[in-house]
Amino acid sequence: MWKRALLYGGLGLAALACAGFGYLSLRSPNYLPAETVQVRMTPETIKRGEYIFTVMADCDGCHSERDLSKFSLPVVPRGRGKGWQFPSELGLPGQVVAGNITPDVETGIGAWTDGDKIRAIREGVSRNGRPLFPMMPYQAYAKMSDTDVQALVAYMNTLPAIRNPLPETKLNFPVNYLIAGSPAPSRNVANADRNSKLEWGKYLVTMGGCAGCHTPEEKGERLPGKLLAGGAAFTVGKYKVVSANITPDPDTGIGKMGEAEFVERFHQYRKYLQDGPPATTAENFTLMPWLSFAQIPAEDLSAIYAYLRTVPPVNNPAETHPTK
Ligand code: HEC
Ligand code: HEC
Structure with a gap:
């Protein structure tokens, strides 16, 4: 989880010693453009997406407002998807912000295409091409089937827009360079077999x-x-x-x-x-x-x-x- 962040600090020194700053700073990642898809907004897909968001993949765990005074930190429903900035006590390598993923156009992801959203969730690339810090579990979500990720986005499109301006993630050197290699394409993922x-x-x-x-x-x-x-x-x-x-x-x-x-x-x-x-x-x-x-x-x-x-x-x- 977020302790994994420390890894990048340790790796950083080794990689720098080998590769040198020049290589790292010049390497420009070659991410695929987002796919052109428009998810189906049916009651069934939205329901499945809600289940993935609020239960199975617990997107709420990092992107929603939680009530710390209650057992298991329940979500504050009015704050679903509004994002939050992780406190610095957690020892993360920089300012880490799980973004506002509600459809608010200015402060959330309301201006993103469905393809942009799917690419961020499964491949770890933000809309502007920025590699996401892998504390966002995109390396696990890479295995999310097309059906499920499209349902998830259908549900996210129905979230009430919440205006909540947050700063962008700013990782310390050298982590900011090292994570450029973490995003990876994940396309055409078949459904897992429910019968097995x-x-x-x-x-x-x-x-x-x-x-x-x-x-x-x-x-x-x-x-x-x-x-x-x-x-x-x-x-x-x-x-x-x-x-x-x-x-x-x-x-x-x-x-x-x-x-x-x-x-x-x-x-x-x-x-x-x-x-x-x-x-x-x-x-x-x-x-x-x-x-x-x-x-x-x-x-x-x-x-x-x-x-x-x-x-x-x-x-x-x-x-x-x-x-x-
Ligand atoms: C955000 C961190 C987190 C995630 C994600 C998480 N767990 Fe846990 N889990 C814990 C912690 C911490 C405990 C111990 C405290 C407790 O029991 O609540 C625990 C306890 C448990 C227990 C109780 C074990 C016992 O002996 O009573 C089970 C079973 C369990 N987890 C299964 C799972 C499964 C299966 C998943 C994935 C579907 C999962 N956990 C995901 C943090 C997590
Ligand atoms: C363990 C915490 C965690 C969980 C669980 C999590 N995220 Fe994230 N997410 C993050 C962090 C942290 C970022 C920001 C990374 C960065 O900015 O480099 C992020 C970024 C994003 C972004 C990109 C936002 C932007 O402005 O670039 C989207 C979209 C997103 N998450 C959607 C989801 C969805 C959907 C789920 C559930 C399937 C989910 N996240 C689960 C931590 C999490």
Whole structure:
């Protein structure tokens, strides 16, 4: 996740030593122009897009206003898509701003074509050709099918426009040069096969960004052999939470958790969607998007569970709410 930002700092020095500033500054990335598409605005596509935005890919997680005083930081509906500037305490390499992605013409993306939006989401190129900082998970969304990304854009086109001027992302040297190589074309992506439980589960795990939070990192780089093994710590203000081990390891992961228990682990939070979530405390503080993911149907959770059973078990004790 955002800790990955540190990677670019470390890489920077090595790359500079090898390549020198001249090469980096002269290299001009050759991104494909945005496709000419106009998404279908039907009730079905908009509904599917809303599901991807608010539940499965949790775009809300970074682009919407959240209520930090409540469990799992629910979205403030009036602030959906208005964007926000990450606080400098997070140690990001510069000023990082998840932009206003509402259809406001001046301060949002209302003047963008549908093709511009799809290119930004799957390929990491802003409308003006600027490479996006890969904290925006476009490297995962690159796998989003044409059908899904078009549905997503259809929904985004229906968001109420919110006027919210934000500064542009300004990354420090040398990260600003290094990320020029991160965007990559992704065109003509077929639908994942819903009838293959494992393929579908893998697709959902990719869209849900599970590995981004559940894989421990060092200096911003995912630790080899620790995929989904938990132990990544997140500090927000006075609160701290550590991601859980969700590999099938029986002792430290979810190896002993049956499928029904797994589904219930998510669906138990449906009560908060109805009654409102409780206040944030040190014991319940979490960044796991429980309020979004509680809405995933049992069938999809079952596919996610099936896929997670196939990742290598890793013995890695991860205490989610350390007491000391
Ligand atoms: C982990 C946080 C995170 C998540 C989740 C996320 N984004 Fe982003 N997004 C960002 C950041 C940060 C930027 C700005 C990057 C930059 O300016 O270099 C960004 C940029 C964008 C842009 C380009 C804005 C511009 O003005 O160039 C679009 C469009 C966008 N995101 C859409 C989405 C959509 C749609 C989703 C869900 C499918 C999503 N994002 C999920 C963090 C996130
Ligand atoms: C933004 C970060 C984030 C994302 C994205 C995320 N998680 Fe989590 N997850 C956490 C944290 C932190 C915890 C530990 C605290 C808690 O239980 O709320 C956790 C806990 C869990 C648990 C509970 C494990 C247990 O033993 O009780 C499960 C299961 C889980 N996550 C599955 C997933 C799956 C599947 C995905 C992707 C679809 C996912 N998570 C995406 C941060 C995240």
